[in-house]
Amino acid sequence: MGLLDRLRQLRGVIPDDDIAGRTQALVVRGNEFGFDEFGLSRDSLRGAARVARWLYRNYFRASAFGIEHIPASGRVLFVANHSGQLPFDGLVIGAACFLEPAQPRLVRSMVEYFVPTVPFASYLFARWGQITGTPENCRRLLAAEEAVLVFPEGARGISKSFSKRYQLAEFGTGFLRLALEMQAPIVPIAVIGAEEQAPAINVKPLARLLRSPSFPIVPYPPFLPLVPLPVKYRLYFGAPISVTGDPDDDDEVLDEKVKIVRHRIQGMIQLGLREREHVFW
Amino acid sequence: MADLAQPAAGPRKVVITGISGRLGRIVARRLHHELDWQIVGLDRRPMPGRPKDIEHHQVDLRSKKARDVFRTGDVDALIHLGVMHDPRARAAEIYSWNITGTTKLLEYCQAYRVPKVVLLSSANVYGPRPDNPQFLTEDAPLLAAQRFPQMRDLVEIDHLVSTFLWRAQGVETVILRPVHIVGPVHNAPSNYLRIERPPVLLGFDPMVQLIHYQDIANAIVAALAPGQRGIYNVVGPGEVPLSAVLQELGREPVQIPHPVAKPILSLAFRLGLSSFPVAELDFIRYVCMVDGRRAHAELGFRPRFGLRETIHAIDEPA
Numbered sequence: 001m002g003l004l005d006r007l008r009q010l011r012g013v014i015p016d017d018d019i020a021g022r023t024q025a026l027v028v029r030g031n032e033f034g035f036d037e038f039g040l041s042r043d044s045l046r047g048a049a050r051v052a053r054w055l056y057r058n059y060f061r062a063s064a065f066g067i068e069h070i071p072a073s074g075r076v077l078f079v080a081n082h083s084g085q086l087p088f089d090g091l092v093i094g095a096a097c098f099l100e101p102a103q104p105r106l107v108r109s110m111v112e113y114f115v116p117t118v119p120f121a122s123y124l125f126a127r128w129g130q131i132t133g134t135p136e137n138c139r140r141l142l143a144a145e146e147a148v149l150v151f152p153e154g155a156r157g158i159s160k161s162f163s164k165r166y167q168l169a170e171f172g173t174g175f176l177r178l179a180l181e182m183q184a185p186i187v188p189i190a191v192i193g194a195e196e197q198a199p200a201i202n203v204k205p206l207a208r209l210l211r212s213p214s215f216p217i218v219p220y221p222p223f224l225p226l227v228p229l230p231v232k233y234r235l236y237f238g239a240p241i242s243v244t245g246d247p248d249d250d251d252e253v254l255d256e257k258v259k260i261v262r263h264r265i266q267g268m269i270q271l272g273l274r275e276r277e278h279v280f281w
Numbered sequence: 282m283a284d285l286a287q288p289a290a291g292p293r294k295v296v297i298t299g300i301s302g303r304l305g306r307i308v309a310r311r312l313h314h315e316l317d318w319q320i321v322g323l324d325r326r327p328m329p330g331r332p333k334d335i336e337h338h339q340v341d342l343r344s345k346k347a348r349d350v351f352r353t354g355d356v357d358a359l360i361h362l363g364v365m366h367d368p369r370a371r372a373a374e375i376y377s378w379n380i381t382g383t384t385k386l387l388e389y390c391q392a393y394r395v396p397k398v399v400l401l402s403s404a405n406v407y408g409p410r411p412d413n414p415q416f417l418t419e420d421a422p423l424l425a426a427q428r429f430p431q432m433r434d435l436v437e438i439d440h441l442v443s444t445f446l447w448r449a450q451g452v453e454t455v456i457l458r459p460v461h462i463v464g465p466v467h468n469a470p471s472n473y474l475r476i477e478r479p480p481v482l483l484g485f486d487p488m489v490q491l492i493h494y495q496d497i498a499n500a501i502v503a504a505l506a507p508g509q510r511g512i513y514n515v516v517g518p519g520e521v522p523l524s525a526v527l528q529e530l531g532r533e534p535v536q537i538p539h540p541v542a543k544p545i546l547s548l549a550f551r552l553g554l555s556s557f558p559v560a561e562l563d564f565i566r567y568v569c570m571v572d573g574r575r576a577h578a579e580l581g582f583r584p585r586f587g588l589r590e591t592i593h594a595i596d597e598p599a
Binding site: 031032033035037038039113114115116117118119120121122123126131132134135136137140 | 519
């Protein structure tokens, strides 16, 4: 029995995901050319979903817990911890919401402002439903009853060095203001595994030189975290948190509510780490 | 909008700057034939083939003769379409024409009690930027001139008229900021869409908004209705990627890597090999789309033409 077969046995049978059917079942507000107002196209998404499925099922062998907390419809703000140098955590969360529930859910993550300046990523991200992370965009999608994914740690989270793994960086308050204003429930998500996909240290002088938010290097060729290690992902979806209050309150008032969300995620991370037996399987 | 068509008493008199351009003629025709307005044209160019009952003055907006048009005191509205943006003319001359010309026009309107001023600005004044929200609202800053100073005239005229809107309370001022106007007209987007092998940037394909030239005429008519004042984005039937528009028109785009696009295209422009102005490069790179809900709610404006009809308006004979 080859190593591949052994691995396959280890993780049981891969379900035969009906990608075409699931893509068709997604709610897409497309026009006569097949694009929604943010540039999402069902045809582009179908191709991307096949790759995402392979990464989700075969490469990262992801397990998702708390699937019942993914609402089948209606506005929702997914809030997750961010890590791993490259945003595969966003991809895995998106794949989970697409593949796991009975009714697939399209997740629209808020991406960094530099993404639209990168050739190909600029429009491919849009075709796959990802949006530039402005508050206006988030508001518009929530108003249209869509699901938006935010990483309140932002760049601080994804580029954190290996020694800081699973320690949440500071959360911004923007996501909470949006949730309050749009009266959207928050579904907290803990991602376990992404921290080890690229155990990196941040070379700050080089980052400054290149004017990039970080310059991570990893201790194996090609020394840049271009290809993630085949870690096992574990996703924990928590029960929805409904927040109430005035979105225009001072930061100090909102900080209390942000802390509640942050603690929930930190708690789910601790649980996930306790349940995990090994980084790679 | 149709109910605005009937004038209260007798034909009303409207001054249209830039009437000799294609869009100017279309607007004049609409107001004259369908709504029975009395038209006075102001343009530095002649207006060959004009109907006999359209009055035309071939003058410089900065000249005394332009003032005389308003001096009679019976002008009911000014439609300012005469924003000059000839990429091959001298920048200083265009600047003076645009800024001084607009300032003078606004002075006349205030001095001779013109009750309505409509400026046809452009949604391009916001500027294409990577961090733009997908849909900009009217209160977004006008940043178009930041990366390409050639855009500055457009922004300054818009600012001039915005200031006038708040200062001259007796004048109902309307600023329309339409998305790319498509049709048998001479403007940057229509010129671009007419190129058989238009330049595009490798790896970039922004969403764009287009509007049919007839719909713009409708928006201007809506803005002329008594009581309307304010700043309005005017959007067409929807959003599509630039590539889908070019494909629909059967164009064969030339892919240029963005780091070399600026030097290559400015050289080609200087040599007369390309008619694509470099200042418009960011419009084929980043989004610059607007939210048209205010014009819908307050002006009652809604585009009549669909996406395909709007794209194919480019094929219409002039």
